[in-house]
Amino acid sequence: MRTCSDISVASTRRGFLQQTSAGFGWLAFAALKASRLHAESTKSYVNPLAPKPTHFPAKAKRVIFLYMQGGPSQMETFDWKPEMVGRSGGAHKLLGPVLKFAPQGQSGLMISEAFPELSRHADELCLLNGCQTRTPSHSQATVALHTGNDMFVRPSMGAWCVYGLGSEAEDLPGYITIDPPHDQGGAMNYGSAFLPATYQGMRLSNGREAVPNLTPALSEKDQRLQVDFAQRLNRRLMERHDPSNPELEGVIQSMQLACKMQTSVPGVLDLSGESDAVMERYGLNQNATSRFGTQCLTARRLAERGVRFIQISHGGWDHHNNLSQGILGRGESIDKPIAGLLTDLKERDMLKDTLVLWGGEFGRGAYDDKGDGNGRGHQAKGFTMFMAGGGVKGGYRHGATDETGSEAVEGKMGTHDLHATILHLLGLDHELLTYKYAGRDFRLTDVAGEVAKDIIA
């Protein structure tokens, strides 16, 4: 593994930590930092990314969040509304499902025709039919879904997860987001806000240059000398000027990680070692599915390497118009890749502790949006997400909307409830996972959040 510091000989995490602390003289600020980290009282340096104990035994070790940007229609995907069948829309009239549903698997979960491959995994899916966000506006709901708060800049849920659990990845960031959208809050959605910067998501692009400037400009030896020189300057600045500054610490750590990523990122993105069968499973050979399939396969590889929180974003779900073709088309591009991901995780015995989460920032209304029977407006009061693996019940339906699909009426899961449940599955108590900032203890779930215990297997 190429690194550019004296610690390149470390091959185990334990060795890595020892050498890091000894080799870099971080003890001075480490003591200060340690007091900020939950559940730790040691006085010695603790790498903030080191794995940390959970509050109670965890069901899931990692999360793969498949974020569907735009607000997928629950009515054409996973929320079957038989009472609405036959409603053909028209100006401000109720519009029934424009796609067909059928019972799937032994559980008989109703899933629309947009997901033929995923339907084969019906018995792994835990549908959350009573999801809610606060506002039906894309940017606010998106930011709320990712950070729990649409009004202030707050750490993203991925950042909270890595803060709470550390990372098992030695040469990759703990939180990676693949091709996140630039709009609707942009970097806020994977930011760390007041948490130390090391917890924020690293953006990975799909394409030739996943992370810009990854090819080393110098030989390994020369780069190590160069980086050691720069890091000495950085540590000196920090020690003399502002020993507890999390941003300066972030500069030091991000440079360290940057060096390792020069080899680790090309490694994890190089899919050439994967078998043809695996590539086929993710739909890498078909136009419609190759992009999302590549991202899903990359997510599985990142998960194997210990990355704690992985997000993939998929756009185009804002179906004010062209509802039926739109959902079928968007559905096709993710159906096989998600099915492939679930199969693959299961084969590797990783589905049991990998929580896969699918969904958008909100859902869509029961009424015809444009009067042509083929579009729906935004709706935040009731929509569907699903989970799979990670200790949730399979073939299970949690929560429900009213008979028109307009509002969640049971098993309501607001943003804070969703976050509380994810943290719970990861072995963290959302009320205990706090960070002291500006004079008070902050939580991902603010002052709310109820764990949906019913969905836990």
Added chain:
Amino acid sequence: MKTHRFFLFAVWFGFLVLACQSSLTKAKEEDIPWSFHPLYRPALPAVTKEGWDRDPMDRFILNKLEGKGIAPNKDADRTILIRRVTFDLTGLPPTPGEIDAFLRDPANDDQALASVVDNLLKSPRFGERWARHWLDVVRYSDSVGRTMNASFPFARRFRDYVIDAFNKDKPYNRFIAEQIAGDLLPFTSPDEQAENRIATGLLTMASLDLSEGGELFRLDQVDDQIDVTTRAFLGLTMSCARCHNHKTDPISQADYYSLAGIFYSTQTLQGQQPKGYLGPNGYVDVDNLVRVPVSGDSAGEGGTEPRDSAADAGDEASKMDMMNQGNGYPVYFPYDPTRAMGVAEGEVEDCAIAIKGDPFNRGETPPRGGFQLLNLPKLPPIPDQSSGRLELAKWLTMPTHPLTARVMVNRIWQHLFGRGLVRSVDDFGMTGDAPTHPELLDHLAVRFVESGWSVKAMIRSIMMSRTYRLSSTGDAAKENVDGSNDLFWRMNLRRLEMEAIRDSLFLVAGELSLERPRGTQVAGFGGKGRNTWLRSLTPEDASCRSVYLPSLRSMLTPMQETFDFPDPSQIKGQREITTVSPQALFFLNGDLAGRLSRSTATGILEGNSGDDAARIREAFLKVVGRHPDPSEIDEALQLMNELSSDDPVSRWTVLIQALMSSAEFRYVL
């Protein structure tokens, strides 16, 4: 003079209090956001430690610190101070000569600092720095974004206008009036008329879906105009009330549509057409622009000569390359100094409420300009045949308007301290943050208005204050009491923005061009996907200052993305600061950092005839703005000795690059 001004102010104030008694009594006190309360002149607070303050504003800071028992930090030393001041005013580092001159200046700190600040305020680099702050706020972009992402070939004229306005220290009330109603203002010369019209470009840069047409498109445009006007100038999100009454602020849907009527009666000439009106240039329509007079001088002054970049390059082939082969639409527009983005009076028409935001389901029609937001002043009456933009501009710039001055001084404070007195700089409503120092905010706002809305005077006063000069060093005991530095016991450490990082690299390498690029800087007529051919004609590694690089919606450059450049479709008064590995990779492996380190190294080797230690001192001074310790000189020598290359330029390049990748280069202490 001072007394006279104060008298006027007191009269206005009294009038306002009387005028809003009635509505105040109607609304419950807790429903009124703090920011709606009248501006007032707070008494200077008492402090124990006399002689510390350098400006009355310092007493507000010190008073709170003393209340908490925190002693403010000492002043930053001169080395740090000149770097801080130079970056804050120009977005560039001080040169070694400037640093040494300041260190050796025998005058006392106040005088030495004042002369540096005054010189930098006169530099044209000032406008290039501060205009960018404003461009963030007003979602400036060189393309429309959304589905069809057609270019705005003439947006740059607005950008250049903003730069020039900050350099001229155009009074802020005038700056507002020109951007809202420049076309309606009197003028005494063709140049002034041109400037006024170009200023209204502010209202034309909506991010709109060009695949929509008709009434929805029109309402979307009006919505953007409301949004930019109310958020940029007032810190209010009135656009929330488009479909329903505002959930948290006292703004009704009727208020929204009465403001909408003003823009509804305005013609927006942004140089594009939505679906249904496509001409030979696709979504770009150079006839849909305002006409501006061109005098002989003004053509050259703003770098706005009627020449185009491709012609400058003398490269016909590259021009041909910009023709879309598919359908023959030209995607490249020659520069025409008689045109600009802007607005004009349209057919005067009040705007009916769109029920739930539906353009085809309309309700009552509130008279345009008739809105009354709680205790805020009322708009002057709008004549029948006018859109009301002039009256809106007058309203926004009333000296007693409680929001306008507060919002702007808060923005200025933020750029000098890293955060505003109100942290949520774009939100002064119920959901925003309360000010940490409400009296100080009002003290500054009143001074701002009384100084004739001079941005430079406000910046100068703040920079000469004690508070601005404080060292940013940490202190465990003080952090225990006030870890987030709410009380300003120290200066905040601030990371440089993408522009300052890039410009500094060029400056240090001796390659920064101070010319304003000429002609058209973007091409692309719009369309789905690659078909748009949207592109910047000013490459990211061009040596001009970064403010002159086009910012294209949905097409930020890798460097813009890596260093938190804001999404240009969003109103963004405060940028995110992230610290991620790609930033380190940019310095270690990036082409630009590599090339400019090499130029810097070559320059030092060729220009400095001293020994290696002298050269290392120059390198430190240039790149991180300070002299190295002896041990650091040793470390630098050792680094270069151990490198595998024998080539001196290569070895020095490695050292320079290491300095550039350090936190000290990227942070202002």
